[in-house]
Amino acid sequence: MTTTVTPDLSVDLAPHNRHGLVLANPVIGASGTVGYGVELNQAIDLQRLGAIVCKGVTRYPRDGNLQPRLGETIAGLLNTIGLQNIGAEAIVRDKAPIWATWNVKVLANISGDTVQEFGEIAAIMDGVDGISGIEVNIGCPNVEKGGLEFGTDPVAAAAVTEKVKSATSLPMMVKLTPNVTDIVEVARAVVSAGADSISLVNTFVGMSIDVAKRRPTLSTITGGLSGPAIKPIALAMVYKVAEAVDVPIIGLGGISSAKDALEFIMAGASAVQVGTANFLNPRACLDTLDEVRKLTRLLEN
Numbered sequence: 001m002t003t004t005v006t007p008d009l010s011v012d013l014a015p016h017n018r019h020g021l022v023l024a025n026p027v028i029g030a031s032g033t034v035g036y037g038v039e040l041n042q043a044i045d046l047q048r049l050g051a052i053v054c055k056g057v058t059r060y061p062r063d064g065n066l067q068p069r070l071g072e073t074i075a076g077l078l079n080t081i082g083l084q085n086i087g088a089e090a091i092v093r094d095k096a097p098i099w100a101t102w103n104v105k106v107l108a109n110i111s112g113d114t115v116q117e118f119g120e121i122a123a124i125m126d127g128v129d130g131i132s133g134i135e136v137n138i139g140c141p142n143v144e145k146g147g148l149e150f151g152t153d154p155v156a157a158a159a160v161t162e163k164v165k166s167a168t169s170l171p172m173m174v175k176l177t178p179n180v181t182d183i184v185e186v187a188r189a190v191v192s193a194g195a196d197s198i199s200l201v202n203t204f205v206g207m208s209i210d211v212a213k214r215r216p217t218l219s220t221i222t223g224g225l226s227g228p229a230i231k232p233i234a235l236a237m238v239y240k241v242a243e244a245v246d247v248p249i250i251g252l253g254g255i256s257s258a259k260d261a262l263e264f265i266m267a268g269a270s271a272v273q274v275g276t277a278n279f280l281n282p283r284a285c286l287d288t289l290d291e292v293r294k295l296t297r298l299l300e301n
């Protein structure tokens with residue numbers, strides 16, 4: 001699918017969905033790095049972004065993993081937050097009414113332990129004011145299949161997509177894990193199963209060891225690597241997937257500047273998400289957006 005960014009920067013990320021998902025611009029705050037948007041909205045003009053994706057929502061509240069849950073690496077961040085969140089019902093009750101008053105669109109990032117649970121969460125979100133779309137995180141463990149991630153198996157990835165599609169009419173973006181041999185195969189499977197768009201990538205499995213303590217940095221030993229270290233790999237995956245499927249692609253992985261964002265757009269993405277960069281600079285999304293505007297004008301002239 002060719003890039004759909006228009007001169008005014010607005011973009012439809014679900015052209016085949018009856019609601020559509022039209023964003024004022026293609027810069028989105030990534031899940032897990034902007035919380036529920038409420039605190040960040042007090043610090044920066046969040047409303048100017050195309051959208052934000054909230055922290056991953058599960059069927060019931062979760063406390064997340066034990067500390068330590070974060071570790072810095074030379075060019076990236078390792079995390080093992082473990083989907084700490086307030087649960088689907090509290091999202092609808094406490095956060096969605098706030099989001100409904102905002103200009104910026106909010107997408108709910110959802111994670112299930114089973115295919116059935118993905119459907120239940122999607123049904124709870126369906127038709128809720130303030131939730132403009134769903135991002136389905138298939139990079140989480142499939143409890144029925146011994147903890148193997150849904151997104152590493154095209155059949156399980158398609159089953160989750162179909163379940164969510166049948167539970168809600170909300171635009172549905174499926175977020176791919178990069179921890180696979182052939183990401184194109186998974187992308188094709190979720191598009192055939194009804195994904196309105198695809199976001200990629202989630203974090204790469206990584207680890208680091210504190211040599212002085214002779215212990216892994218993270219409580220769970222391995223975790224997810226994000227940030228500049230993963231950008232070239234993410235970019236190659238976005239390029240391959242964009243060549244192979246006919247739905248909008250949302251690119252992410254190590255984006256911290258407009259130049260990074262434009263690389264993803266030139267590789268075939270219709271929009272981008274900014275993640276880890278928000279921890280270094282809370283204005284990272286806005287700075288990226290402002291620079292994208294300037295650079296786009298320059299490239300047009």
Ligand SMILES: Cc1cc2nc3c(=O)[nH]c(=O)nc-3n(C[C@H](O)[C@H](O)[C@H](O)COP(=O)(O)O)c2cc1C
Nearest residue numbers: 030031032056079137201202226227253254275276
């Ligand atoms: C602390 C942290 C928490 C995250 N939580 C989620 C999450 O709940 N759901 C999800 O789909 N991705 C989550 N992610 C992954 C990011 O949304 C993003 O896919 C990944 O970090 C790559 O982008 P980046 O390099 O710009 O951060 C998380 C990332 C970080 C660093």
